[in-house]
Structure formats: C-alpha cells, structure tokens
Amino acid sequence: MTLHRTPGRGTSLRLKPIDRQALVVTGATSGNGLAIVERAIRSGARVVAVARNDAALDDLRTRLSANGGRIATVVADVSDADAVEQIARTAIAEFGGFDSWINNAGVGVYGSLEQVPIADHRRVFDVNYFGMLHGSLVAARHLRGKGGAIVNIGSILSDRAIVDQGPYCATKHAAQALTDTLRMELEREGTGISVTLVKPGAIDTPFPDHARNFMDRLPRVPPPVYAPDVVADAVLFACAHPRRTIYAGGGGLASALLARAAPRVTDRIMEAVGRKLQQRTEKQDNPERRDNLYEPRADALRGLPNVHVRESSLAVQMQKLPKRAVGMVLVGGAAALAMTIRARARR
Template identity: 40%
Template sequence: MSTADAVAGRTIVITGASSGFGRGSAVELAARGAQVVVAARRGDALEALVAGIEADGGSAEAVHADVSRREDVERIAASAERRFGDIDVWINNAGVGGLGLFWEIPVEDQARIVDVNLKGVLYGSHVALQRFTARGRGVLVNVGSVDSEVPLAYQSTYAATKAAVLSLGRSLEEELRLAGLDEVKVATVMPYAIDTPWWTHAANYTGHAPRMAMMDDPQLVVDEIVKACTRPRTQMPVGPKARGATASHRFLPGATERLTGQLVEREVERASASPTGPGAIYEPMAGTLGVDGGIRARMRAEDASEAGRSPAASE
C-alpha cells in the first residue's frame, strides 16, 4: 500500500503548522487524502493554509493554539474529533529555539523553550496516547532533531529539550510494549539543520544572523514526517548528514562534540551582524509563513561578500 493510500481518510493533527515543515507536511498529507488539523499561534496564517488546502480539494481544520498551554492542546484534540472523528496520527512539531552562549541567554527565554519544546510535546503526547491506547491503535510522531543525539553549542537548552523528546519516545515505546499495545506506535523524526523560518523565529543572543553549514532542504523533513505517519520508527534521522552525525556521536562522542562545536562557532563568526532579542518565542512573528526560510540564500550572499564577489557568482 502506498503512503497516499495509507493516509487517505485518516485524521492527522499537526502542531506548529503555520510555517516550516509543519506547514509543508500539512499540505502534503492533505494532498494525499488525509484530513488534517493544523494548530499554531498564528490564527490568520492557519486560516489561509486551510483555505488553500480546501481550494485544492483537501479537508482541513484550523485551531489557534499555544502548545505550552495544556488547555489549548486539549482544545486541538476536541476540535479534531468534532470535525473529523477519531484521531489517527498526532504530530508534535511545534518548537522554538535560542541561539547563543547559555549564560548570555536570559533564563526566562530558556524556560520558554522548555515550555514549548518539552511541555508542549508532553501535553500533545498525553492527549494523543489517551485516545490511542483506548482504541488500541494510533501513531504519535514527535519531531526531535539531530540535537536529540548530538549536543550542540550555542543551542544548549534547545538541544536539551530535543534529547528529552527522544528519550520520552523511547520510554513510551517500552511502556506500550509492556502493555501489549503493539498497534500504537511512536516515532521521533530527527532532522539536521533545515532551512525554515525556525532560524528567524529563534531567540538570538549571538549578535549575528543565524546560519549553519550545509543546511538541508525542508522537503527532506516533510517527506520523512509523511513516511512516519505510516511507517514509524523509534529513531528517524533525516538525510545522510543527520545519519552520519548520530552514528559518529555513538562511536566517537567527544570528537564529534568538539567538531560540531567548532563548526557552530565558525558559522556564528562568519554571519552578518544582527540585533539580539527573543525573536518569536513569546509572540508570533509576521511575514515568515513559508516552508523555506531563505537562510541559504542569505548565507550565499554573506559568503560572496566575504569573498569579494557577487552572490550569483557563488552559486
């Protein structure tokens, strides 16, 4: 059975769906016949997303919600069931980040990252698994990161929350196995650095515009999230760079961490100057509704400027 056949008619909840691969996954799954329930803080963006999906013949429902609030997560589930019936797949995708040295990022910003990235996943997982375990089937997809396996300098609290997301998924799988609930599955999708608006939304205290070497295209993650809905695995590193980094860290953790730390520091130093601040972690940001974040294009311009040539010449 193809993925399109497998998801057709299924009800799939996606948090963090107003931009990035949450948005891309919603469009892709709806095109394959799924009934998608999209949730995020930007209500207007969600309504536009739903209008576009329905104009293309799909079925969708928008829920304006902040996943760090348990009552909002409960409302997502209630809205999904009221519109489409039982939830088949729940995708915990919403996430925020903070860039900078740990001691230079305000502790309030760090706590907000934990609230969204960890507590939001806890709330979503609990709401979903209460329903899945009662019915004896369902798929929970949590979006982690390569940081779930490889701790990363300048993203310490983000990396800590993503490590917790992977650990939670593993623990849940063990509990489901012990309970004999073999048809309830948990997957953790683990992307490498992806060019989405996440970088623009992140709190940034580096003094430089965000960037990372060898960024992947968001479609890689969209494809993996879609696959996880029907072929979930405990740990799903996305692409060769994520697979290589996770494997390297298992065998050579110290060397891998030193190498990635040096890579991040070098990228920070190469970036153009930028004001510091909390980004969109507290309040949504306007004008960043795409799947692609435009970071790679800016990086090409920065690299070309550094080398003294035009951006077109660097491509």
C-alpha cells in the same frame, strides 16, 4: 489496512494508509510543519492544523480547502495543556477523531548558556518538551484501544549537543527520553500505538530567523541543508509504518554516527568551529528584530535565500526499507566510520 510489526515487540499494529487518516499537526504554519500539512493534504489525508498564528492558519485553510483539501485549524500554544485538549476536541468534532498526532511545534534560542536568561530557558522547555508531553498524553488517551501513531519531532541534537543552542539541545535530548519512555509504556499495555521520533538535520526553514538570538551575528543552519519536504516525507511514512527512529537527511545521520564513534573529536570540532557554522556574515545590529519565542511572527515554508538546498534524501529512502536491512546498513556504516577515524588518529 496494512499490517506492521510493533518496534521492539511481537504484537502487531494496524496503521491506516495516509489517504485514510486524519492527522493532527502542531507548529503547522511554518517550516517542517507547513510541509507536513501540505504533503498530507496532497496525499488525501484530513488534517487538523495547529499554530499560534491565527492569520497564517486562516490563509492556510483558505488555500488548501480551495483545492479540495479537508482541513480544520486550531489556534493554540501547545505549552497550555487546556489548549491541547481543545485540539483533540476539534479533531473529534470535524473528523470523528484522529489516527496520527504529530508533535512538531518548537522554538529556539541562540547564545551561550550564560547569555540566555533563565526565563528563556524555561520557555524553550515549556514549548518543546511540555508541549510534546501534553500532545503525547492527549494523543495516547484517544488512540488507546483503536491504535494509531504518535510522531514526535526531535533533532540530530537529540543525539549530540552543540555550542550556542544549549536550551534547544536539552529539550531535544528530553524529547528522545520522552518518546522512548512513552513507547515502552504503551507497548507494555498493548495499546496498538506506534511511537516514532523523527530527527531532522539542518533544514531550510525560518527557524534561525524566528529564534531569539544572543550571538553577535545573525544565525543560520549549517550545511548540508535539506528541504522541509524531506522531513514531511519521513513523518508521513512513520504515520503509516511503525519505526522507532527516522533520521531526516543523510548529513544529520552522518553527524550522529560521527558523534557516537568519536565523541571527543566531535567536541573539538564544535569548540573550534561550532559558532562560526551557525552564523551568517551579517551582524546582529537590529534592536527591533522580532523572534517567536513568546509571540508568533510571520511564517513561511523556507528559510533564507541563496542557500544550496538538497530537495531529497537517499538516507530517508533507505530507512523506509524493512527494519532489519536498515539496521545492517547503519551498523555497517558506523563500523566503517569508526575504523576510518581510528586509522587517521594513529597517523
């Protein structure tokens, strides 16, 4: 068992290596969640995989258990607090409990704030925020005293809003506040629970195809695009090593630094090209197009073909360094970026 320092406090945390952990993963049959489950199983962890799609869960359990993976599954919508309680009961029944809980489930809507119906705004919050809250509270209750990790999936949009994803951006800002508040309150109690927010950038998942869309063209994630395994790498590291925040992808980290150093410049960029960067050339002209906002649909690991995808991220590896070294790198990078922007502004 490894000994690590709690972020922001002098007490110590003892987090198990991944191969000795049982993990709960929500949103487990698609994109980042599926990558997390598969990487965890390859690393020797036991996994409780959670999703709304029962057929996809059955396929996942059959495929991974056939290769010796120890996996249990739960069909649940995380917006339902009672269903989240059942996840914990299953983990206890199957594996005697859990060591890390990963709140990954999420849904999205593309379109301006005025275009998106209020009911859809609420649904995004029900899943992305209240689902995370339900999971965090259940996890904290079960981990209190014995210790462990809660890893929440935020986004670079936790730092910076963009056009045409207002509801999603709002929930990811809320995820930042929830995670920070939870961390402080658990540290104040000396619970021994690590709380991390992982912030993916643009990731090659089916998210654009799954999201409800009110734009006139089909959505996409803007470049640079990273593989879901980049997120899985960051998440599993956080399960065994306390960190406040990990950015999954150097492109997202650079965007966050730019937004912090020059918010008005970023506004102007978003206003000018934000929608175009999130659109494909194909028009949104299929009235039968299905999304997963209220009901599950076909799941997959990756998104659209013919997209250049970066399979690894140096930024993630840098953030695995001791926290003091990471801080020096980030501060130095932010200062250099700010100086460059100001110098160009004077020209």
